[in-house]
Amino acid sequence: MVLTSSNPSTLSAGLDLNELYNPDPARLTKFWTSFQQLFLDLYGSRLAVIGAIGGNAPAAGCMLALCCDYRIMASTPSKGRPPVIGLNEAKFGIAAPPWLGALMLRTIGFRQGELALSLGTLYTPEQALAIGMVDAIVPGDEVMAKSREAALTWTKIPPHARVASKMLARKEYLDDLIVKRDEDVEHFSRFILNEKVQVNLGAYLESLKRK
Amino acid sequence: MVLTSSNPSTLSAGLDLNELYNPDPARLTKFWTSFQQLFLDLYGSRLAVIGAIGGNAPAAGCMLALCCDYRIMASTPSKGRPPVIGLNEAKFGIAAPPWLGALMLRTIGFRQGELALSLGTLYTPEQALAIGMVDAIVPGDEVMAKSREAALTWTKIPPHARVASKMLARKEYLDDLIVKRDEDVEHFSRFILNEKVQVNLGAYLESLKRK
Amino acid sequence: MVLTSSNPSTLSAGLDLNELYNPDPARLTKFWTSFQQLFLDLYGSRLAVIGAIGGNAPAAGCMLALCCDYRIMASTPSKGRPPVIGLNEAKFGIAAPPWLGALMLRTIGFRQGELALSLGTLYTPEQALAIGMVDAIVPGDEVMAKSREAALTWTKIPPHARVASKMLARKEYLDDLIVKRDEDVEHFSRFILNEKVQVNLGAYLESLKRK
Numbered sequence: 288m289v290l291t292s293s294n295p296s297t298l299s300a301g302l303d304l305n306e307l308y309n310p311d312p313a314r315l316t317k318f319w320t321s322f323q324q325l326f327l328d329l330y331g332s333r334l335a336v337i338g339a340i341g342g343n344a345p346a347a348g349c350m351l352a353l354c355c356d357y358r359i360m361a362s363t364p365s366k367g368r369p370p371v372i373g374l375n376e377a378k379f380g381i382a383a384p385p386w387l388g389a390l391m392l393r394t395i396g397f398r399q400g401e402l403a404l405s406l407g408t409l410y411t412p413e414q415a416l417a418i419g420m421v422d423a424i425v426p427g428d429e430v431m432a433k434s435r436e437a438a439l440t441w442t443k444i445p446p447h448a449r450v451a452s453k454m455l456a457r458k459e460y461l462d463d464l465i466v467k468r469d470e471d472v473e474h475f476s477r478f479i480l481n482e483k484v485q486v487n488l489g490a491y492l493e494s495l496k497r498k
Numbered sequence: 499m500v501l502t503s504s505n506p507s508t509l510s511a512g513l514d515l516n517e518l519y520n521p522d523p524a525r526l527t528k529f530w531t532s533f534q535q536l537f538l539d540l541y542g543s544r545l546a547v548i549g550a551i552g553g554n555a556p557a558a559g560c561m562l563a564l565c566c567d568y569r570i571m572a573s574t575p576s577k578g579r580p581p582v583i584g585l586n587e588a589k590f591g592i593a594a595p596p597w598l599g600a601l602m603l604r605t606i607g608f609r610q611g612e613l614a615l616s617l618g619t620l621y622t623p624e625q626a627l628a629i630g631m632v633d634a635i636v637p638g639d640e641v642m643a644k645s646r647e648a649a650l651t652w653t654k655i656p657p658h659a660r661v662a663s664k665m666l667a668r669k670e671y672l673d674d675l676i677v678k679r680d681e682d683v684e685h686f687s688r689f690i691l692n693e694k695v696q697v698n699l700g701a702y703l704e705s706l707k708r709k
Numbered sequence: 710m711v712l713t714s715s716n717p718s719t720l721s722a723g724l725d726l727n728e729l730y731n732p733d734p735a736r737l738t739k740f741w742t743s744f745q746q747l748f749l750d751l752y753g754s755r756l757a758v759i760g761a762i763g764g765n766a767p768a769a770g771c772m773l774a775l776c777c778d779y780r781i782m783a784s785t786p787s788k789g790r791p792p793v794i795g796l797n798e799a800k801f802g803i804a805a806p807p808w809l810g811a812l813m814l815r816t817i818g819f820r821q822g823e824l825a826l827s828l829g830t831l832y833t834p835e836q837a838l839a840i841g842m843v844d845a846i847v848p849g850d851e852v853m854a855k856s857r858e859a860a861l862t863w864t865k866i867p868p869h870a871r872v873a874s875k876m877l878a879r880k881e882y883l884d885d886l887i888v889k890r891d892e893d894v895e896h897f898s899r900f901i902l903n904e905k906v907q908v909n910l911g912a913y914l915e916s917l918k919r920k
Binding site for chain 3: 546567568604605606607630633651652655656658659660662663664665666667668
């Protein structure tokens with residue numbers, strides 16, 4: 288499977304932050320449970336998933352990319368700026384959930400991951416390639432063709448063995464979240480409903496409106 | 499200790515796949531238990547073990563190399579081809595056991611390890627050096643001399659401290675398998691006796707005969 | 710916070726080894742408990758801590774550096790030699806405690822960490838940068854200015870989010886030691902009081918006196 292976006296400048300802009308600002312608690316629980324399920328389905332997919340990252344992939348957009356088996360990012364600017372990728376939650380006053388933080392730590396290594404999370408860094412394609420957050424960068428108009436090529440490489444592995452080998456790396460982390468889903472919902476809700484976090488989120492949403 | 503092979507073109511070709519094709523279940527259990535013990539003895543050795551990798555090290559041959567404290571690989575072709583190293587189990591339709599998969603993830607890092615396992619990649623000496631699967635590459639006729647040199651470096655560390663320091667990195671993984679040995683035998687047997695896996699193995703063994 | 714030393718050639722020379730040689734057991738327990746607490750306070754600090762490593766950082770000096778959020782090391786020689794950093798415990802016949810060994814494995818990756826611990830390697834600034842043990846190297850007289858600059862970068866992140874994001878990486882390791890403190894004191898005391906370890910320590914202390 289090739290995961291991409293119909294919007295050439297954005298893979299995904301991440302969660303709708305309006306859902307996190309002054310939220311209805313019951314709706315927040317449902318929202319977060321869906322988000323967990325998206326991670327479980329995509330990171331644990333029996334399909335080989337190639338991320339065709341044509342444009343920006345901040346926050347939950349980065350999560351979508353990190354769930355893939357292979358990531359190809361556009362190296363060319365869109366609307367005059369190169370695309371960026373990263374878990375930038377810290378910059379707008381929240382933190383990624385533990386399971387997403389841990390996915391970053393695994394993908395680019397503990398030390399670079401710690402920096403990336405603490406500073407909420409968004410990386411250019413060259414930076415993302417250098418630290419291993421993406422596997423290849425190509426001009427924007429070649430992203431889909433190269434992604435289909437990569438997908439073909441995966442189809443050459445016997446499916447039963449491919450899935451079992453992928454799960455050697457991923458199973459324990461999927462199992463860990465499955466066990467902790469309720470705890471994770473509670474932890475996230477408590478964090479989001481914190482007064483300081485709400486103030487930061489409100490300020491960030493205001494700043495977006497002024498852009 | 500320097501671990502090497504009397505065969506200049508192969509460190510070890512790995513497990514005899516005939517043992518896994520249409521196996522007698524009791525014999526398979528004994529076979530796998532011996533393989534676990536080899537890992538426990540070599541990865542947990544009180545000796546500093548230098549891997550002198552003169553030739554190919556696929557699958558369980560790669561496992562032998564990954565258990566060493568330091569790996570020196572021949573950079574020069576044997577029989578016209580450069581030697582290769584890697585856990586290529588996925589290519590012939592099976593998966594490495596969890597403890598071996600985890601050893602690969604640790605050695606070359608989670609992300610490169612995930613790719614290596616999913617695609618069953620065999621790496622050339624230059625590629626293996628670049629991702630840290632081996633520590634040095636030298637011309638084939640220097641592998642033994644350089645390995646003896648490396649071994650001398652280890653002998654300069656007080657043995658009691660060397661073993662304790664090595665175990666800082668390895669103890670929890672050795673302990674983990676010791677606890678899970680029976681579970682691992684069962685898991686592996688069930689995987690190998692799966693019909694699809696047997697079909698893939700049979701096809702692979704046929705393709706080897708035609709070579 | 711910027712962590713540095715008033716001694717331009719040494720961040721910290723580490724623990725006073727005289728405390729470990731022929732120790733009074735009760736005093737050793739108190740000594741080690743304090744050392745654990747230093748780690749817990751520094752690694753778990755709510756402050757962003759920048760390590761301004763102007764000089765040598767061996768053993769527990771390296772521990773201080775590894776607890777920081779960002780490390781800047783002097784690249785220029787002091788007293789004719791470039792400064793060095795590393796957990797060199799193995800070289801003087803002991804081993805780092807498990808929680809410190811694990812911190813090294815995380816910081817520079819499992820494989821390089823395993824080598825660093827087993828051989829007790831002290832790294833030059835260039836080597837430390839190459840393996841990710843420090844984040845930047847600058848001439849000695851710029852270490853403080855660059856460290857203050859780095860600290861400013863951290864202050865731009867909302868504190869509540871910065872701490873939560875930092876803890877995504879560190880919390881489980883802090884919690885792990887908190888649970889195991891008594892066990893760790895016992896383990897370390899038993900190791901240090903071992904006869905062979907005492908002989909090695911005595912010989913090392915003698916060799917220091919002759920320098």
